[in-house]
Amino acid sequence: MPYDPSAFPPFAVTVDLVVLTVRRHALCALAVRRGEPPFQGRWALPGGFVRADEDLAQAAARELAEETGLSVHDPSVPAQDNGAHLEQLATYGDPKRDPRMRVVSVAHLALAPDLPAPRAGGDASNARWAPVEELLQQGGYGRDAEPVAPLAFDHAQILADGVERARSKIEYSSLATAFCPPEFTVGELRRVYEAVWGVALDPRNFHRKVTGTPGFLVPTGGTTTRQGGRPAQLFRAGGATLLNPPMLRPEV
């Protein structure tokens, strides 16, 4: 059939971001408060429209920078750091997911080290890091027994998918280091796994595993005692991205 502009309906395309970090031993996601309808006043994932001349990954990186100030870690520049990991997650296109019009959202997953306070257009009260369990419990009650409204749109589903992706991906890749500062200890990395998976890991077996996997960790020579106790060696993330054999997530 010949090219016929009337043969397809127009869509709006957005990127939504699942930005995860580990704060105070809990896996947290960035949420922003919606300032306009629909879902005005409700919490949502950060995101926005893809511009006319923009690739999807560019749009996601731009939104991430706007919301957090984070730049995206470019694997071709190994020395660089304080950049976040960013990858495409999935695309959501239910015809009714946005009541205004037909919107297809390409969700992305970002993993970042613990940051100072978030900013959403400079207004701190409209952006926060919240534990993912708190954001995902539908219509429950938060820590202070205040009612919790579910996330806007289908963002609860997107967040759940992003969390599941992160949980499974740190099994077989070195992505957990994306949650850590440039230099970190084995114990800090273990607490990342514990927070993301919600389990306790044996410190001795974990230490054996990560230090015994070639290319995973590179000792920097320094030590730190910021966690209390005996000083621990500092490491940087090594070049290896795939963990083989993988880190095993305990059952149950």
Next chain:
Amino acid sequence: MPYDPSAFPPFAVTVDLVVLTVRRHALCALAVRRGEPPFQGRWALPGGFVRADEDLAQAAARELAEETGLSVHDPSVPAQDNGAHLEQLATYGDPKRDPRMRVVSVAHLALAPDLPAPRAGGDASNARWAPVEELLQQGGYGRDAEPVAPLAFDHAQILADGVERARSKIEYSSLATAFCPPEFTVGELRRVYEAVWGVALDPRNFHRKVTGTPGFLVPTGGTTTRQGGRPAQLFRAGGATLLNPPMLRPEV
């Protein structure tokens, strides 16, 4: 900011399909010949526009049915079969990926058992199963030394991503059974792994692994000798979808 329809550019949204099967010990993908510009006469992945009232998964299932006659296997109907596995793969939205206009394509991955001849609008010469290596070699020469044009658009990248997804996913899931007929033998399943990974597996260790994984295979009681040699037990796919521990892909 208030709702402003002029604030976002319109996009066309399509679904493209990576349909994989195993034919004659080779991993093959479905390709269709383009009948109109751009890339007229070149091979491409099947796909089409998402309709105004259609979900992305619905659109992918519809395109799959149009091209192959396959229905999608619904996990909630365990008895049903001859359905294919269908899952979202990734979304491709480079501003220049289609020279006509801004098109975002949500690629899907389908795994199907070996089928009779394909059909594309009833015209067999415009659709074929081709080994993925043949479709992916850029500007090389095919089996009969005829020059091979690369796939249209960015479909080589999409196909490569789909193949990689399939290769990694059969490691830790029971998805390889989607390439098999409803009843199959351990040897047939092993030949699926060998074709998808392009390696040779030890029949004895493979047999021990798959029959020893609870829920992976369910014996039907029948036997077959269609492969020659000693009759082999027939199995159906069991309820387990995740393989733990995974099937290990040999190095190199």
Next chain:
DNA sequence: AGTGTTTATCGTCAGGCAGACGACTATGAT
């Protein structure tokens, strides 16, 4: 009938890795 070929299936054995856990080390707090 006998022999060879093919494929399926069962067994054995050694090495590697993970889980459980003991022991020791080096800090800061009381």
Next chain:
DNA sequence: ATCATAGTCGTCTGCCTGACGATAAACACT
């Protein structure tokens, strides 16, 4: 000085895998 905390090194046992021998049951020959 003692305790609490966290890090690091070892040991042991069991499970799983890779390598590979052996047997079984069909078919194709001669």
